[in-house]
Amino acid sequence: MPAYIATYERGELEERIKTLEDMLNECKLCPRGCGVNRNRDEKGYCNSDKNLVVSGVQPHFGEEDVLVGTYGSGTIFFTNCNLGCVYCQNYDISHLGYGQRMTEEELAIHMLNLQKSSCHNINFVTPTHYTPQIVKALRIAIQKGLQIPIVYNCGGYEAKSTIELLDGIVDIYMPDIKYGDVESGERYSNAPDYFTVCKEAVKEMHRQVGDLKVDGVAWQGLLIRHLVLPNGLAGSAEVLKFIATEISTESYVNIMLQYRPMYKAYEYKELNRGINMSEYRDVIDIASKLGLHRGFERV
Numbered sequence: 001m002p003a004y005i006a007t008y009e010r011g012e013l014e015e016r017i018k019t020l021e022d023m024l025n026e027c028k029l030c031p032r033g034c035g036v037n038r039n040r041d042e043k044g045y046c047n048s049d050k051n052l053v054v055s056g057v058q059p060h061f062g063e064e065d066v067l068v069g070t071y072g073s074g075t076i077f078f079t080n081c082n083l084g085c086v087y088c089q090n091y092d093i094s095h096l097g098y099g100q101r102m103t104e105e106e107l108a109i110h111m112l113n114l115q116k117s118s119c120h121n122i123n124f125v126t127p128t129h130y131t132p133q134i135v136k137a138l139r140i141a142i143q144k145g146l147q148i149p150i151v152y153n154c155g156g157y158e159a160k161s162t163i164e165l166l167d168g169i170v171d172i173y174m175p176d177i178k179y180g181d182v183e184s185g186e187r188y189s190n191a192p193d194y195f196t197v198c199k200e201a202v203k204e205m206h207r208q209v210g211d212l213k214v215d216g217v218a219w220q221g222l223l224i225r226h227l228v229l230p231n232g233l234a235g236s237a238e239v240l241k242f243i244a245t246e247i248s249t250e251s252y253v254n255i256m257l258q259y260r261p262m263y264k265a266y267e268y269k270e271l272n273r274g275i276n277m278s279e280y281r282d283v284i285d286i287a288s289k290l291g292l293h294r295g296f297e298r299v
Helices: 003-009 012-026 104-116 128-143 160-164 182-189 194-209 236-247 277-289
Strands: 052-060 073-078 100-102 122-125 150-154 172-175 213-215 217-227 252-256
Touching: 003 012, 003 128, 012 128, 052 104, 052 128, 073 104, 100 104, 104 122, 104 128, 160 194, 172 194, 182 194, 194 217, 194 236, 217 236, 236 252, 236 277, 252 277
Parallel strands: 073 122, 122 150, 150 172, 172 217, 217 252
Antiparallel strands: 052 073, 052 100, 213 217
């Protein structure tokens, strides 16, 4: 059974919802800590108030194989984001705000419909700024029979205090670790503290769920994504060193090849090209030498 069933049955889910909702009065859900009162429809960096905005709901077959399985990952894409990535490939959703307002009840129905479609999990994409509303919707879905794993698919810029409130609720954490240095986080995502706060959040995620557990499909654990950027701009060596030495050499790490210039990347000469295979192989070699071996293949 997913972790959230026991948390609900113990009555702890109600307490978490109350705490999360109260956080919206002076929003510090993410490391930006804007302090706006979202319950009064004020908006901070993520341009979100108290209302859920969703851009898409669908069985998704483009995620990692361990999530997709046979029938797909039940993906729910949330609008807006707490990062400002200049190369964002979903910029119409994350930056331009494309999506439709949705109630918690409607979100719960979508979750149940994805389960009825035989999806292996509910995959919340960019959920950080809507965490209270998502947990409220989850309570409704549990009461109506939801019983597949929850995936928290995020950009890695997470407040440890918020992640702690998801202990016993999230089954699979899937954070990006985008950068291993201050300069790139500041220049390309407007987050100079990115790596510092990401490390603390990922450690907490791993403490809760451990390494990724797979029985045909993944059912619990940590799955890390790292996108290789051109010209070594992701600081991949530092990212992989952190994973291997401070998380686990059994970490499942999807080292991603698919970067291409999008959104405002053309304004940055160093980002205005795709990566080449030698750059990708270099990162794979670093990972292998550090003892990492899950989630990627040597090429």
